[in-house]
Amino acid sequence: MDADRTVSSGRFGLTQALGMGAFLAVMVGFAFIADSYHLFQLTMVVAYAVAVLGLTLLTGYTGQISLGQGAFFAIGSYSTAILMANYDWPYWATLPVAAAVSALVGFLIGFPALRLGGLYLALTTFALAVSVPQILKVNALSDFTGGVQGLTMDKAEAPFGLPLTGDQWIYLFSLGVGCLMFLLAWNLTRGRTGRAMMAVREQAVAAEAMGVGLAALKIRTFAVSAMITGIGGALSAIAVQFVAPDSFNFFLSITLFVGLVVGGVDSIPGALFGGAFIEFIPNIANDISKAAPGAIYGAILIGFMFALPRGVGGGVMAMLRRARRRPLPEVR
Amino acid sequence: MIALPAPLLSVRDVVMRFGGVVALGGVSFDVAPNQICGLIGPNGSGKTTLFNCISGIYRYAEGDIVFDGTSLTGVKRHRMAGRGIGRTFQNVALFRSLSVRQNILVGAHHLGRSGFIANALRLPIVRAEEAAAAARLDALLDLLDLARVADSPAGSLPFPTQKRVELARALIGAPKLLLLDEPAGGLNHAEVDELAALLDRIRGPFNLTILLVEHHMSLVMRVSEQVVALEFGRKIADGTPAEVRREPEVIRAYLGETAEEDLRHAASA
Ligand SMILES: Nc1ncnc2c1ncn2[C@@H]1O[C@H](COP(=O)(O)OP(=O)(O)O)[C@@H](O)[C@H]1O
Numbered sequence: 041m042d043a044d045r046t047v048s049s050g051r052f053g054l055t056q057a058l059g060m061g062a063f064l065a066v067m068v069g070f071a072f073i074a075d076s077y078h079l080f081q082l083t084m085v086v087a088y089a090v091a092v093l094g095l096t097l098l099t100g101y102t103g104q105i106s107l108g109q110g111a112f113f114a115i116g117s118y119s120t121a122i123l124m125a126n127y128d129w130p131y132w133a134t135l136p137v138a139a140a141v142s143a144l145v146g147f148l149i150g151f152p153a154l155r156l157g158g159l160y161l162a163l164t165t166f167a168l169a170v171s172v173p174q175i176l177k178v179n180a181l182s183d184f185t186g187g188v189q190g191l192t193m194d195k196a197e198a199p200f201g202l203p204l205t206g207d208q209w210i211y212l213f214s215l216g217v218g219c220l221m222f223l224l225a226w227n228l229t230r231g232r233t234g235r236a237m238m239a240v241r242e243q244a245v246a247a248e249a250m251g252v253g254l255a256a257l258k259i260r261t262f263a264v265s266a267m268i269t270g271i272g273g274a275l276s277a278i279a280v281q282f283v284a285p286d287s288f289n290f291f292l293s294i295t296l297f298v299g300l301v302v303g304g305v306d307s308i309p310g311a312l313f314g315g316a317f318i319e320f321i322p323n324i325a326n327d328i329s330k331a332a333p334g335a336i337y338g339a340i341l342i343g344f345m346f347a348l349p350r351g352v353g354g355g356v357m358a359m360l361r362r363a364r365r366r367p368l369p370e371v372r
Numbered sequence: 373m374i375a376l377p378a379p380l381l382s383v384r385d386v387v388m389r390f391g392g393v394v395a396l397g398g399v400s401f402d403v404a405p406n407q408i409c410g411l412i413g414p415n416g417s418g419k420t421t422l423f424n425c426i427s428g429i430y431r432y433a434e435g436d437i438v439f440d441g442t443s444l445t446g447v448k449r450h451r452m453a454g455r456g457i458g459r460t461f462q463n464v465a466l467f468r469s470l471s472v473r474q475n476i477l478v479g480a481h482h483l484g485r486s487g488f489i490a491n492a493l494r495l496p497i498v499r500a501e502e503a504a505a506a507a508r509l510d511a512l513l514d515l516l517d518l519a520r521v522a523d524s525p526a527g528s529l530p531f532p533t534q535k536r537v538e539l540a541r542a543l544i545g546a547p548k549l550l551l552l553d554e555p556a557g558g559l560n561h562a563e564v565d566e567l568a569a570l571l572d573r574i575r576g577p578f579n580l581t582i583l584l585v586e587h588h589m590s591l592v593m594r595v596s597e598q599v600v601a602l603e604f605g606r607k608i609a610d611g612t613p614a615e616v617r618r619e620p621e622v623i624r625a626y627l628g629e630t631a632e633e634d635l636r637h638a639a640s641a
């Protein structure tokens with residue numbers, strides 16, 4: 041028995057606050073040292089991290105397996121792209137709309153999901169992911185969606201005459217939005233709602249006996265998860281300045297799921313590692329072998345799972361616990 | 373003549389079937405407020421099924437259960453805690469990977485009202501609720517001797533400790549009626565004694581009415597004011613412990629089971 045494991049209770053001390061401040065300073069610092077290509081990559085890390093964060097709430101915390109999270113990413117991306125390309129909205133104004141549309145779709149998907157558990161839910165959400173590119177290509181919608189060609193948007197620029205390039209600004213903007221999302225998610229999970237989510241994941245019948253309404257909780261979690269992932273999609277659309285149906289195929293959903301597991305399914309900070317994995321590992325695999333990048337990617341993934349079976353988030357937590365190991369709790 | 377207090381719990385002709393199996397064949401009894409009512413009966417006699425009917429997990433086909441003056445028929449499971457019904461589970465249904473602290477706090481869920489938005493923004497109402505729950509939690513950790521394991525994952529603890537966590541999780545919700553399904557299961561003699569003392573200690577301060585399913589006859593007889601005996605989904609006795617112990621049907625049911633168990637032991641030896 042692993043009685044020496046302790047579970048973090050979400051308390052936030054001075055050390056954590058300092059660590060967080062240092063981390064943010066480094067992230068902001070990147071804006072001034074990285075070239076525009078790397079800034080683009082970092083922006084995508086943030087976008088994917090936010091997308092994975094949505095999945096963390098749904099699958100990691102509440103135990104509802106979603107293999108279709110890419111659909112919400114697509115909805116967020118297209119909401120932003122349609123408003124920017126067709127209606128000349130400024131990029132920042134599209135975010136609340138992308139959030140609302142994604143949340144609405146998540147809410148609606150939540151209803152059938154109530155009747156499905158485990159693997160059936162996984163397959164149903166997967167079906168959603170598979171159908172998204174086709175829906176985006178439908179001719180009847182192509183006035184909005186740009187059909188197979190997709191949509192191209194203008195590059196965002198720094199506001200108020202700030203002395204920043206567009207790349208710098210978009211990175212910092214995304215970082216700010218990302219921080220806000222992480223803060224909201226962290227708040228959500230460390231109190232009453234977060235405990236209810238985990239209780240549902242662990243023991244739904246007991247959770248209900250404690251007063252947790254399963255239906256309401258799951259549907260709202262779907263909506264929030266979709267909203268956050270949709271905002272990740274919106275950030276990526278702003279950075280890429282282009283959306284097309286085939287960027288949102290089912291592989292994206294699987295990739296987000298990989299990011300979730302690699303980061304640690306129920307770790308909020310782990311989502312950031314997940315985002316970095318999604319953005320960097322395919323490139324690294326490609327650098328190692330142009331001939332078989334897929335095999336290298338697979339090997340790296342397997343290596344990760346062997347080294348950190350509970351994801352980066354779980355691994356870091358275990359290390360911290362070992363560092364300040366407390367004596368075994370005495371139990372009778 | 374003294375007026376009897378209105379019962380807190382009134383089980384009326386409850387029938388529960390699983391396919392062809394009649395798990396409860398029309399069971400009726402009342403439990404008065406602030407009483408401990410033992411519910412005994414051989415394995416498979418329908419005790420857990422009755423608990424699940426009271427807590428809304430099963431929907432009974434016929435009859436009615438009235439609690440605190442209102443019918444529980446059709447009330448959703450997750451409303452039961454709010455009505456004042458807390459429970460533990462025969463096989464322990466903890467949130468295994470959550471800490472003891474978190475497990476117990478989930479028991480206070482129905483006392484809060486803050487939702488997704490309030491929590492995400494960590495509004496003052498959330499802080500107030502968390503503080504209130506934390507105060508109750510600390511008292512329970514002390515009362516049930518769980519402070520030392522408060523941050524351990526519940527699933528990693530020995531079974532008797534897990535049972536105490538379940539009890540704390542039920543108590544933090546301030547139930548009027550507490551359903552305990554075999555709380556002494558897996559406990560040794562000393563631990564059963566401690567449990568009896570604990571039940572005695574908490575019933576007053578927590579203002580509890582307890583429905584206690586237990587095989588440990590000595591425990592049931594010691595702590596209960598009333599005992600209801602079931603066999604094959606039917607009530608065979610209802611009265612004070614002394615009355616029920618003398619009931620020929622109860623003696624027969626229990627002797628029957630003991631004889632059967634002796635045989636099984638002999639066969640497996
Ligand atoms: N979910 C269920 N599905 C089918 N049969 C059940 C179910 N729950 C209980 N039963 C049956 O109902 C009867 C009573 O079981 P139970 O209430 O668990 O007995 P006890 O708790 O007194 O040991 C048994 O015959 C059991 O097999």
Ligand SMILES: [Mg+2]
Nearest residue numbers: 419420421462
């Ligand atoms: Mg039972």
